[in-house]
Amino acid sequence: xxxxxTTLDAFNAIAEKRRxxxxxxxxxxxxxxNDLTQRLGWPQPMVSKHLRVLRRVGLVRVQRQxxxxxYEMNAEPLRAVHEWTRQFERFWxxxxxxxKQRAEASARAKELKESNKPKENRS
Amino acid sequence: MIAEQTDLKAFQNTIEKELEIDAPVEAxxxxxxxxxxxxxxxxxxxxxxxxxxxxxxRWFRDLGEGVGHLWxxxxxxxxxxxxxxxxxxxxxxxxxxxxxYRILPADGGGSRLVFKHRAFxxxxxxMASGMNDGWGQMLSRVKQRAAK
Numbered sequence: 001x002x003x004x005x006t007t008l009d010a011f012n013a014i015a016e017k018r019r020x021x022x023x024x025x026x027x028x029x030x031x032x033x034n035d036l037t038q039r040l041g042w043p044q045p046m047v048s049k050h051l052r053v054l055r056r057v058g059l060v061r062v063q064r065q066x067x068x069x070x071y072e073m074n075a076e077p078l079r080a081v082h083e084w085t086r087q088f089e090r091f092w093x094x095x096x097x098x099x100k101q102r103a104e105a106s107a108r109a110k111e112l113k114e115s116n117k118p119k120e121n122r123s
Numbered sequence: 124m125i126a127e128q129t130d131l132k133a134f135q136n137t138i139e140k141e142l143e144i145d146a147p148v149e150a151x152x153x154x155x156x157x158x159x160x161x162x163x164x165x166x167x168x169x170x171x172x173x174x175x176x177x178x179x180x181r182w183f184r185d186l187g188e189g190v191g192h193l194w195x196x197x198x199x200x201x202x203x204x205x206x207x208x209x210x211x212x213x214x215x216x217x218x219x220x221x222x223x224y225r226i227l228p229a230d231g232g233g234s235r236l237v238f239k240h241r242a243f244x245x246x247x248x249x250m251a252s253g254m255n256d257g258w259g260q261m262l263s264r265v266k267q268r269a270a271k
Contacts, residue, residue, distance in 0.1 A: 015135070085136055088240060092140060095158060096238060100144045103154035103234070107146035 010077035013057040018042075019050045023059065023073055030063070030070040135243035142236040148226045151234045152203035155224050176200060182208055195220065218244025 014020050025031075025039045033051070037044045051071055054060035058077045063070045144151050156176055164170045172194065174182045180197040195210020198221070207223040214220075225237040 085138065088138055088242075092138060092238065092240060095162060096140060096142050096236065098161070099151065099154045099158045099236065100142055102157060103144050103146035103151040106150045106154060110150070 010057050010059055013053055013059055014078070016050070016053075018046070019054055019059075022047065022050045022054060026060070026071060026073045028073070030072045032068050032070055036071065136241070138238075138240040140238045142238070143229060144234045144236055146234060147232055148203045148228055148234045151226045151236060152206075155206060155226075155236075176206075182210065184213075195222070199223075214244075216244060218242060 014023070021040060022036065025036055031039070033044060033047055036051075037047050040047060051060055055062060058074055060071050061074045063072070146154075156174060159174045159182060160169075160172050162170055162172055171185050172182065173185050174180065174197075176197065178197055178200060180200075182194045182197065184192040184194065186192075192213065192215075193210060194212050195208040197206065198209045199205055199207040203226060205223065205225050207221065209219065209221050211218055212220045212222070219242070221239075221241045223237075223239045225239075227235045227237065229235045
């Protein structure tokens with residue numbers, strides 16, 4: 001079975017943990033391959049390979065400064081991932097608030113019922 | 124080759140939430156089951172969700188006459204402490220979700236609800252973005268209803 005191309009879109013690209021590690025290492029910084037290699041502790045060809053994939057899907061941008069290349073993250077292609085998460089966040093927040101309201105109303109109703117019960121005469 | 128299939132086209136994500144609830148764990152557990160049956164659709168009407176609250180039970184949208192959508196199955200149920208669901212939820216995509224509601228006793232007779240939703244699968248980013256409008260409409264209707 002042929003596997004999906006890792007350069008198809010941002011989802012594919014970040015399905016590989018090492019590429020997520022590269023993005024995390026970059027964060028909001030501009031870094032040269034050597035700095036990234038040092039930070040990640042991986043061989044330089046491995047870092048370059050993952051940077052290539054991330055560049056193809058637009059998650060990483062490169063800038064040349066004299067003879068050096070600097071890489072930085074471009075978060076825009078992750079917008080779809082972010083949107084997905086945001087929608088579920090909202091959905092679950094609403095759902096959990098309903099659970100909270102129902103449980104607290106039920107507990108208050110039970111307390112009220114208990115307090116209205118006639119007291120037993122123990123004398 | 125198995126090695127080739129480990130690099131699947133896959134999206135994965137986790138959403139975690141914790142909530143303090145001023146009610147005992149039993150009341151929270153019952154409320155979770157009730158609310159799992161009461162989630163509204165885009166128009167604010169109940170979606171006719173049904174939860175079969177036993178191991179392997181279905182959580183599904185029952186539209187009658189054999190029509191509907193399976194949201195998942197009960198993976199674990201331990202009243203009043205835990206319920207876990209695995210399934211596609213409302214997504215018509217090759218995707219798997221694991222949803223857990225864990226209820227812990229808190230000080231003063233209250234409870235702490237620990238909620239976790241983990242998802243992975245082949246989610247089309249265009250569909251993910253499209254969900255934005257659907258949920259946006261649903262939420263604005265909820266807000267309108269609440270304001271009445």
